[in-house]
Every structure is written in C-alpha cells, then in structure tokens.
Amino acid sequence: MRDDTGQPTEDPGPRLAAWWRDVAERMADLPIYNPTLEVQVTDFRRHGDFHVGVAVTPWFMNVVAVPARARSMPAAGATLVLDLPAGPVEAIVGEAGPVGTVALASLFSPMDMFDDPVATRLVADAALEALFERPAPPEPLLERQLARPTDRRSLLFPRRATEAAS
Amino acid sequence: MAAATETFYEVIRRQGITRRSFVKFCNLTAASLGLGPIAAAEMAEALETKPRTPVIWMHGLECTCCSESFIRSAHPLVKDVVLSMISLDYDDTIMAAAGHQAEAILEETKQKYKGQYILAVEGNPPLNEDGMFCIDGGKPFVEKLKWMAEDAMAIIAWGACASWGCVQAAKPNPTQATPIDKVIKNKPIIKVPGCPPIAEVMTGVVTYITTFGRLPELDRQGRPKMFYSQRIHDKCYRRPHFDAGQFVESWDDDGARKGYCLYKMGCKGPTTYNACSTTRWNGGVSFPIQSGHGCIGCSEEGFWDKGSFYDRLTTITQFGVERNADQVGGAVAGVVGAAVAVHAAATAVKRLTGKPTEKTDA
Numbered sequence: 001m002r003d004d005t006g007q008p009t010e011d012p013g014p015r016l017a018a019w020w021r022d023v024a025e026r027m028a029d030l031p032i033y034n035p036t037l038e039v040q041v042t043d044f045r046r047h048g049d050f051h052v053g054v055a056v057t058p059w060f061m062n063v064v065a066v067p068a069r070a071r072s073m074p075a076a077g078a079t080l081v082l083d084l085p086a087g088p089v090e091a092i093v094g095e096a097g098p099v100g101t102v103a104l105a106s107l108f109s110p111m112d113m114f115d116d117p118v119a120t121r122l123v124a125d126a127a128l129e130a131l132f133e134r135p136a137p138p139e140p141l142l143e144r145q146l147a148r149p150t151d152r153r154s155l156l157f158p159r160r161a162t163e164a165a166s
Numbered sequence: 167m168a169a170a171t172e173t174f175y176e177v178i179r180r181q182g183i184t185r186r187s188f189v190k191f192c193n194l195t196a197a198s199l200g201l202g203p204i205a206a207a208e209m210a211e212a213l214e215t216k217p218r219t220p221v222i223w224m225h226g227l228e229c230t231c232c233s234e235s236f237i238r239s240a241h242p243l244v245k246d247v248v249l250s251m252i253s254l255d256y257d258d259t260i261m262a263a264a265g266h267q268a269e270a271i272l273e274e275t276k277q278k279y280k281g282q283y284i285l286a287v288e289g290n291p292p293l294n295e296d297g298m299f300c301i302d303g304g305k306p307f308v309e310k311l312k313w314m315a316e317d318a319m320a321i322i323a324w325g326a327c328a329s330w331g332c333v334q335a336a337k338p339n340p341t342q343a344t345p346i347d348k349v350i351k352n353k354p355i356i357k358v359p360g361c362p363p364i365a366e367v368m369t370g371v372v373t374y375i376t377t378f379g380r381l382p383e384l385d386r387q388g389r390p391k392m393f394y395s396q397r398i399h400d401k402c403y404r405r406p407h408f409d410a411g412q413f414v415e416s417w418d419d420d421g422a423r424k425g426y427c428l429y430k431m432g433c434k435g436p437t438t439y440n441a442c443s444t445t446r447w448n449g450g451v452s453f454p455i456q457s458g459h460g461c462i463g464c465s466e467e468g469f470w471d472k473g474s475f476y477d478r479l480t481t482i483t484q485f486g487v488e489r490n491a492d493q494v495g496g497a498v499a500g501v502v503g504a505a506v507a508v509h510a511a512a513t514a515v516k517r518l519t520g521k522p523t524e525k526t527d528a
Contacts, residue, residue, distance in 0.1 A: 023411040031480035032429070032436070060409055063518065077403035077425070087519030094406020104409055106400040107514040110436060122507035123514075130508075130515040 012051055012066040012099055013041040019097040020057050027059055032110040034058040038117050042128050047084060050103075052131070054124040056117075060109035061124060063131065065091055066102050073101040085134045174376075175214040188213075195373045198366055198445075199382070200392045212377040219376040220275055220283040222314060223257035226307045227300050227334045227343050228289025231362040232324040233259050238448075239365035255283075258302075269303050272310075276317050284375060285318035287311065289327045290334070291349055292341035299341040308349060315350045320381055322356050322371065323347065326464055329357040329388075336470035347388070356381050357388040359440075361464035366445050367393045387467075389439070395517075398435035398461050401443040404428065422458060432476035433460025440465040 020039045027033045037058040044053035050065040065082055067073060074080055074093050080103045082089045091103035107127055114120050178188060189210060196206035223233075237260070255261075256271045263271060275283055292299035297306030315321060323346050326332035334343040347355050358371055371390055374382045382390045399405065407413070408427040415421055415430060429436070435443070438461050442453040454461055462475045 026411045030430075031478065057409075061514075062409060076406065079403075084519070086515055089518045090401070092401075092403060092405050094410065096406075096410065102406075104406055105518055106405065107511075107518065109399060109408075119507060122504060123511045126504075126508040126511035127515055130512050131519075 011044055013044055013053060015099050016055060016064065016066075016096060016102075017041045019099065020055065022097075024057060027057075030059070032059050032112075034111040034114065036115045036117075037111055037120055040117065040121055040124060042124050045128070045132060047082070047132075050082065052082065052084065052128075054107065054128045054131075056111075056120045056124050058111060061107045061111065061120065061127075062109075063089060063091065063105040063107060063127070064096075064102055065104075066096075066099060073103075076101070084131045086131045087135065089131070172218070173214055173216060174218045177218065195370065199370050199374055209373070209377045212379075216377075216379070219319075219379075220255045220279050221286055221372070221376075222255060222272065222275055222283055222318075223259075223286045223288065224307075224311060224314060225258055225302075226287065226289030226291050226311065226327070226346075227341065228325070228327045228332075230259055230288070232288045232327075232368070233257070235362035235365045236368045239369045272314060276314065280317045282319055283317070284320055284322060284372075285314050285353075286322040286324055286372075287328045287346050288324040290331060290343050290345055292334070292343045293349075294340070294342035311346065312349060315353055318353055319379075320354045320356065320375060321346070321350060322358060322375070323388075324358055324368070325363055326359050326361040326469070329359040330467040330469075332361060333470050336468075354381055355388060356384060356390060359389065359394075359465040359467075361469075363465070364393075364441055364445050364447060367441055393441045393445075394439045394465070395520075396439065396441065396444060398438045398440060398443045398455070402435055402455060403443065404455060428455060428458075428460040430478055431460050432474065432478055434463030434466070434469075434475075434479060435461040436479060438463040438466055 017039050020041075024033075024039060028035070035058065037056065039058075040056040041064075042054045044051040044066070046052075046068060047065075049068055049071050051068050052063065052065050055062050055064045063082075065080070076094050078093050080091050080093050082091055082103065082105070089105050091105040093101060093103050096102045096104075108114075108123075111120070114123075175188065179185075192210040192213065193203070193206045196202070196209055199205070225233075255275050256263075256268065258268065261268065261271075291297060291306070291308035291311055293308060297308040300307040302310055323329045327334065327343075328346045331339075331343055331345050334341060335345070347357070356371065356375075358368060360367070367390075370393065371382065374390075382392055385391050385394060399408075402408075404425060404427050407425070408429060412424075412426040413421060413430040414426050414428050417431070427433070433455065435455065442461070443455070446453045446456070460475070463469045463472070466472075
C-alpha cells in the first residue's frame with residue numbers, strides 16, 4: 001500500500017488480525033462466540049484519510065477504517081461519518097489495541113447466521129466491493145427527453161406541439 | 167363530511183407563536199423523521215392549509231409513562247405546539263374536562279369527525295371476567311376501546327402495553343391483559359413500543375400521521391421503520407469495547423468505570439430494535455447504557471417473560487427476535503454460492519449507508 005506521496009505504507013490488516021486473534025481467546029467461552037468461524041481481514045483500500053477494509057471475527061463482521069496518516073480522530077465512542085462511494089457510513093470510534101484509534105461500523109453481530117469461514121470471507125469481500133461501488137446515477141433529464149421520439153417542431157415549441165396534439 | 171376546524175397554523179399563530187418558530191418546528195420535525203427539506207415544506211403547507219386532526223388518547227391498563235414521556239419531549243415547541251397541533255380532544259390524564267362532560271367529548275368526536283380522527287391508545291384492555299378489571303366511565307375499557315376504534319382513521323398503540331402487553335400481560339397474566347391489535351382487527355394500527363417510547367419518536371409519529379394523513383412505512387411487526395430499524399447494539403457508543411472483548415464483569419468494577427460493554431451484565435442491546443442509541447433520551451442527553459446499565463429490551467415483545475434483566479443473552483433467538491430476513495437475506499449457512507454472499511453483503515451495506523442522523527466529520 002502507498003500513501004499520498006507514493007511511499008509504501010504498512011497494511012493494517014495483518015496487525016488487526018493478530019490482535020483480534022488474541023482477543024478471540026478471551027471471547028471463546030461466551031455464548032455470542034461462534035466457534036465455527038475464524039478471524040479474517042480483507043484487503044484494505046485507501047479512501048481519503050483512511051484505509052478501509054472489512055474484518056470478520058467469531059463475534060462480529062465490521063467495516064474498519066484505519067487512519068492512513070496522522071489526523072485528529074474524534075473521542076472514543078463518537079460517531080465518524082465515512083463518505084464512501086456507496087454512501088455515508090456512520091462508524092463508531094474506538095481503540096483497536098496496537099493499531100490505535102480506528103472507526104468501526106457493524107455489518108453483522110452476533111455471527112450465528114454463519115457457520116463457515118468460506119462464507120464469511122465471501123460476504124466480507126462482497127461487502128467491501130459494495131461499499132466502493134457508486135450507486136447508479138439517476139438518468140439525466142436531457143437523455144430522457146431525447147429518448148422520446150420527437151420532431152423539430154415539438155423540440156422548438158414543446159407547448160404548442162402538445163396543445164396541437166390534444 | 168369534513169367538519170370545519172381551524173388549521174394547526176391558525177391555532178399556533180393565535181397562541182402568539184411566530185412564523186419563524188413554526189418553520190423551525192417543521193424543519194426539525196422533518197429532520198427527526200429522517201426526511202429532507204422538501205418534506206419540511208410539505209409539512210409546513212399541510213399544517214397551514216389542512217384542518218388539524220383530532221386525537222383521542224385513551225388509557226387502559228398502564229402506568230402513564232407514555233404520557234409522561236410525551237409531555238416531556240424536548241422538541242422546541244412541544245409543550246404548546248404538539249399538544250395543540252394534535253388537537254388532543256380527549257386524554258383523561260391531561261384534559262380539563264371530567265365526568266359526563268369528558269364522556270360527551272368522545273361521543274361528539276365520533277359523530278363529528280367520523281373516519282377522520284386518530285385514536286391513540288396507551289395501555290391495553292384486560293379480557294378476563296368480561297373486561298371487569300378495567301372500568302372506564304362505568305364501562306369495561308375493552309368495550310369503550312372497540313367503540314371508539316370503529317370510526318377512527320388510524321390507531322396508534324403507544325408503548326409496550328398497547329403493542330405487546332407488557333408487565334400486566336406477563337405470566338401468568340391473571341387479568342388476561344391483551345395487546346390492542348388482538349382486539350381491533352379492522353383498522354390500521356401503528357405500534358410504537360418501548361416502556362415508555364422515546365418522546366421524539368412519539369411526537370414524530372403523531373406529526374407524520376397528522377400532516378401527511380397516512381401511516382409512515384411500517385416493518386413486519388407494525389412498527390415505524392424510521393425509528394425501529396436500527397438495533398441498539400449496532401449503533402451503541404460502547405460497541406468498540408464489545409468488538410475488542412472489553413466487558414464490565416461486575417457492577418462498579420474497573421471496566422464499568424471505563425465504560426466497557428455491558429453484554430456480560432445482561433444488556434439486551436443485541437436483540438433490541440429501537441432508536442435509543444441514536445436519538446437518545448431527555449433531548450439527546452443520554453440513554454440507559456450511557457448511564458451504566460444494560461438495555462432491558464423494553465421495546466421487544468414479551469420482554470418481561472424472557473428471564474432476568476441481568477441474565478446474559480445466550481443466543482440471538484433466545485429473546486424471541488425473528489431473524490430479519492429482509493436485512494440479512496436469510497441465513498448464510500452451509501455451502502453458500504457467491505450470489506447469496508453478494509446479496510447478504512449488499513443488504514448489510516445498504517442498511518449501513520442509510521441516511522446519517524448527524525454529521526460529525528467528513
């Protein structure tokens with residue numbers, strides 16, 4: 001991964017995954033822990049000031065935004081709006097161990113509708129893809145007008161043409 | 167035939183409220199409903215031109231916490247405005263009339279505004295012993311409720327009592343307290359559960375119905391989607407602690423002081439759909455989890471019979487919450503095809519990219 005100046009930056013994925021694997025050991029005896037799943041982190045994509053990816057653990061699947069460079073982050077517990085291509089996503093600011101301050105937005109939790117790491121990986125990748133997909137723009141007005149069969153008279157005098165037709 | 171009534175705008179102007187305050191009210195209400203500036207203009211126009219809608223507010227078996235919540239709404243003008251806007255013609259707790267005079271209002275509204283009034287019901291009717299456990303104006307409440315429902319345009323079920331039954335319907339339910347949708351079958355009913363519901367949610371629902379003359383979009387359980395589509399757990403400010411495996415282990419321990427997640431102390435946030443973690447309470451000041459106590463799931467059906475408030479939630483289905491197929495796209499279990507995965511991901515992302523409540527950063 002590269003920063004704004006083209007210098008390579010560290011991918012936060014492996015560090016996050018390692019940290020969540022440690023956390024998973026403490027979570028394993030809780031009912032909301034789904035033992036059929038494992039910690040997985042998608043590739044991260046650069047968006048504005050953040051590296052954005054999706055993390056899967058046996059107790060949640062979240063969108064994770066890690067600041068890509070030093071920037072002031074709101075206090076833990078505050079809401080941060082990520083303007084992703086698919087639309088604004090409200091994420092909650094928190095600490096992620098050695099990675100520091102991150103913003104998290106919940107996709108699924110608990111994870112009892114999944115029973116297979118292959119499935120969670122597919123969903124996580126598809127979710128990241130969907131977050132970076134721009135919604136289809138509304139059909140432009142001019143194109144819509146041109147799509148209608150028209151003649152020169154009604155193009156120049158739309159109202160008169162309509163009146164004549166009625 | 168429509169009865170001649172002055173508009174809401176005329177009423178508030180008469181009360182000395184400025185046009186500026188009125189427009190502000192419309193904008194804030196539209197925003198709290200998750201609607202845009204066009205809706206605010208529509209709302210202003212409707213309130214200026216349409217006759218105000220009478221609301222009859224009846225009380226069955228209940229504790230009046232819904233009324234308490236409603237009249238404490240922090241909405242800028244609620245004290246003067248919402249109460250006059252909805253033309254609260256009958257509410258035995260806050261009206262001036264009493265006795266025969268009060269009963270006459272019901273009769274008059276029924277005749278004069280046939281099919282035009284809103285019936286808001288707080289509490290529920292007990293059906294045992296022919297309804298004798300709740301007598302209102304000399305008649306069993308259930309009879310009075312059905313009688314007023316006959317000519318109503320729509321019915322609002324306030325709170326957990328009217329929506330699900332609440333504590334009076336908890337096992338063994340000696341009075342056979344029954345949610346109102348089991349008694350009234352032929353009218354649209356909007357459920358606004360919670361014990362009590364959030365004031366802004368209540369005023370929002372009333373404003374929506376009275377201005378647009380129809381119910382807002384409801385989920386499969388009959389609740390307004392705009393307020394009950396988010397889970398407490400998903401928007402909780404303590405959620406990063408849950409994700410990090412940081413929990414309060416006992417009351418007043420170090421984790422409690424640090425504001426860790428309350429899941430181990432019995433928080434029902436993961437199974438509760440309500441706006442508490444976003445709209446919050448007391449004008450957005452706080453909500454139960456913020457004051458250090460887990461969510462008790464008061465807006466979910468039958469929450470009194472789902473074990474102690476302090477029992478740790480074991481499965482998401484334990485609390486009787488149906489998995490919301492239109493959110494998750496069905497269980498993503500077993501061998502899944504890419505299409506199923508893409509659908510599940512797309513629905514989750516769509517839920518995330520809904521309109522934000524307030525923007526704090528870019």
